[in-house]
Amino acid sequence: MTQSFEHGVSLVIEALRFGNVRTNQSILARIGRLRSLDIKRPPSTLPDSKSHNHSGGTREADSIGPAMEELRLRVLACSKCPHLVEFRQNVVFGVGSLEADLMFVGEAPGAEEDRLGQPFVGRAGQLLTRIIETMGFARSEVYIANVLKCRPDIPEGSPGNRAPNLEEMQTCLPYLREQIHLIQPKAIVALGGVAMRGLFNATAPMKDLRGQWRKFGGIPVMATFHPSFLLRNQALTEKRKVWEDMLQVLEFLGRPVSERQQNFFLSNKSL
Ligand code: SF4
Incomplete structure (x- = not known):
């Protein structure tokens, strides 16, 4: 049987x-x-x-x-959130290496992610991939997931995406806990304020949350801005802040940091 x-x-x-x-x-x-x-x-x-x-x-x-x-x-x-089950095209579970030392956690799938069933595949995802590669990893070497596995619903015909609410994130969070428990990454990067709210119920502005370590399920978590924030705000100073957060992660992981990586964004470079 x-x-x-x-x-x-x-x-x-x-x-x-x-x-x-x-x-x-x-x-x-x-x-x-x-x-x-x-x-x-x-x-x-x-x-x-x-x-x-x-x-x-x-x-x-x-x-x-x-x-x-x-x-x-x-x-x-899963059908715990009937309104999202009704709306979703795909459940976006997560992708990457089960042996990953580093995990990235975002808030929820957007339209493109929902359509393809993969996290971070839209414009923000392309920027995240560039960040990962600039850190010296292949995208396939890390693990990428969201707090919410289904796209938050929006009225039919409306453009854009909606941020998940706290109740939706709390309903879905046990699945992310299980993913983290299985992978046991050495570090997690939380991308953006909504992900931080989902993970820690943190409500402070991201400018105050970013660049600091916390622990989730015993795993160190570095908070940084969501890539979509960088797409909206092209200022070199904001990109440099994300990069400084990633340098902290590289240092924590014991990864070598080249002079070029160290000085990224000090000259006129962009992700
Ligand atoms: S968002 Fe999470 S808890 Fe809700 S239906 Fe989707 S998988 Fe289930």
Whole structure:
């Protein structure tokens, strides 16, 4: 019974990777019904089974993978916020390396992210990718997720995006906690004031929150401006502040910082 269940889950995972969205929603509804049968899974697939560490031990990405897939299926089938379920095209779970030392957390998917099912793929996402690469990482080396996994609804025909409210973020936050628990990054970068509110219920202006370390689930979190803020505010001084926050992160991670990186934005350079 368990073997055939696992086989079925593998097939579903493949379908989710390569199938179309409408088919996925129907598959997910069926998974939801299967889950209600409470079929027992092997202990190794449960999130709490992860035991990797950062103190020189080997990362056990292979053992994290099934647990992350189980979580992903659960989130893709989530219907805790009916108004968002009605509105969303895709659930935007998160992308990146399960062995990531560094994780970026934003607030919620926008229109482009909702359409593609990936976080940070719009203009702000392109800027985030440039920040990540300027730090010396490939985008695929870090993990990127949002506090909210579904796009906040807006009236039909309205342009733009809406920030998620506190209730929506609190409803969805346990999923992000599980992602962080599985990945165990050495550091997290919280992008923008809404993400900071979702993570810490922080209400101070970002100019006061940025550049400081806090802890979330035992993991150090650096707050910085959201890339969309930098797109709205092209001042070199604001970009330099984000870069100073990222230099702190690099220093914390023990990553080498080149002179070029150190001096970024002191001359007329832009991300
Ligand atoms: S926002 Fe989060 S909690 Fe709400 S329906 Fe989407 S996945 Fe579920």
